Amino acid sequence: MPPQVSTDETDELFTVAADYLRKRLTPELSQPKVAIICGSGLGGLVDTIEETDKVEFSYEEIPGFVSSTVPGHAGKLAFGLLGKNKMPTVLMVGRFHFYEGYNLKQITFPIRIFKLLGVETLIVTGAAGSLREEFETGDIGVLSDHISIPGFCGVNPLSGPNLPAFGPRFTALSDTYDYELRVKAFKAAQKLNFTPGSIKESIYCFAGGPTYETRAEARFLKSTGGDVVGMSTVPEIIVAKHCGIKILGLILVTNKVVEKKPKSADPMNYQQMMNYQDQEPVNHEEVIALGVSKAKDMKNLVKTIIELI
Template sequence: MSELSPEEQLHEFQLAASCLKGYLQPHTELQKPKVLIICGSGLGGLSSLLKEDETYHRVSIKYKDIPGFKEPKVPGHNGELVFGHLGGNATPVMCMVGRFHYYEGHSFYSNTFPIRVAKLLGVEYLVVTNAAGGVNETYKTGDIMVINDHINFPGLAGQHPLRGLNLDYFGPRFLPLSDAYDFHLRYALFEASQKLELKRSIHEGTYFYASGPTFESRAECRMLRFLGADAVGMSTVPEVIVARHCGMKVIGLSLITNSVLGDKPASAKETCLRGDTYTAVDQTKGMASHAEVLESANSAAEDVKSLVEYFVGTL
C-alpha cells in the first residue's frame, strides 16, 4: 500500500515508463514490448536467449537507474531490465532479471511497481517464473509445475497488493481471480513441451504464496497439503494479481527445487523413554536451503529456458 494518491502513483509509473523509453529511443522496435518475463531464483539466464545481431538489439538497464525501482538483495536476482526479441517470431519482450520480495522489507506497491510500468509500455502478457518447494508428494526436485491456481495466504489476512485506494486507471476495485492463469496460454505451453519433446516432468497445480523468508515448518507443510497446495514459494502471487488488475494475460511456471518436509519431527519423549541418546536423531536431514534452491534451478534451467523461448515465440 502506498501513501501516495492514485494520481501521484500514476505519475510515478509514467515517470518510470518515460525513463525507459528514453533509454530505448535508439531502438524504437523495443519501446513497446509484448511480453514481460519475470525471472525467478536461478533463472536469470532466460534473458541470455534474447536475440542480438545486426537486425535485433538487446538493451540492459539497471534497476538503480529507473525511478521507482528498488534493488533486490537476494542471491540469484541481479537487478536489471533486459529488452530484446525472443523466439521464432522475434516477439519483443522485457525481462526482469531479479524481483523484489515482501520479506526484504519492500511494500507490495514497490514489489509490483514494474508490472504497472510494463502495462504503460504496452505489455499484454506476463510470463512469471519462480523456484518453489514441492508440496505435492508426487513432485520431484527438477520437475516443472504450470500454475493453474494459487492460494494468497498473506492476502487472506489483509496483506494484499490491491489494498488501498483503487487505481481506476488500471483496473476495477473488485477483481475476480477465478481466471488468473489463462487456460489458452497453459494449453499452448503444454503444446510447446510436447513439440520440444522435453523429458522433464511437467505438472499443473496450485501455488501457495507464503511471505517468507523462512522455509515452512513441518506442521505448516502438512497444513499446505491439507489446503490443496502443490507447491509453495515466496513470490509471484502479488505480481500476478497486479498484472490481472492491469488486464494482462498470465502464465506461471514453478521450478520445483526442493521437496518440503511434512513428516512429524522425531519425538524427544519417545527417544528418551527408549533410552536412546539424542545424538542419534538428525533433524536437519532433507532440510531446505537457498543454496539448494539455486543449485536445483541451475541444473534444470536449460529446459525452462527452451520451454519459455519456444512458447513466447508463438505469442
C-alpha cells in the first residue's frame, strides 16, 4: 500500500508520489521525456508502447492520485518505450474531470509528478464536439489556443499559493501550444496519408460538464471563436505551461454540437413549426464508440509525432 499523505498541494506531496514511482521503475523508464494523456475512448494509445518494457500502476496505488470514474477511462499510468526512437514515455490511461467532483488541483496533480520525473513534452488527447460546419466527426483538431469558461469565473488550477519550484506566480498563456510540435503534427498526418482537411488547427472551449451544452450555450461558444468544445484538457495544459513543459493538444471530433434553435411553440411562428428539422442530442456512448473506432488513427499519429521529436 502507498503511504497515506495529505491531499493539500505541497512540494512534499509531489516528491512522495514521484519517489514512489521512481523506485519501482528501471532507470530508463523512471525518467520519461514525453507524457501522453489519453482522453475518452482513446485508451488504446497505451498500445503504442512496447509490451516487453511496459510497467503499469493503477491510480489508486499512487500517493496523491484520485480515481478515474468515467466509462472509457481505465485509470492507470503506463510507462514504456515508444516509437522507433524508443522514447521513454508515460501515459495517463484515463484522466480526471472537474465534473467528477474533484478540484482542479487534484485533476492536475499528475502533471507536477511528470515534471519531477523529467517530462519535457506533454501530448494531451481528448474528445470534443464540433461547433463548426467544417469540422466533421472523425476529424482531428490540433490545438492552437483555448477558451476556459470556468477560468472567467476564477476557477483556475493555479489559484491559491504559487508553487515557485514549478513556475511563476503569473503565467502567460499566449504561447501555450508549441509551434514546432504543431508543425510536427501536420507533418506526421501527411506522412500517414491522412485525408486532406481531416486534421485542422482548432480553438478548444473548456466547459465544466457533465451536461452537454444547451443550444444557446453552443451558439454563444461559437460566437467567441471556438471550434470545438469539451469537458477537460485545459486544466492540465495550464499546469503544464506553469511547469515549463512543451504542449501539444490533439482533439478527436466525436460529435456535432446541437446548436439549432428549438422548434417554436408560438402559433404566430407557423412556418418555422411546419418546416422544422431537429438535431439529434449528443450521446456519450456514441462519443466513446467513435473514439474507439478512430483510436488507430490517433495512435499512429501520436507515435509518428514522437518519432519526429
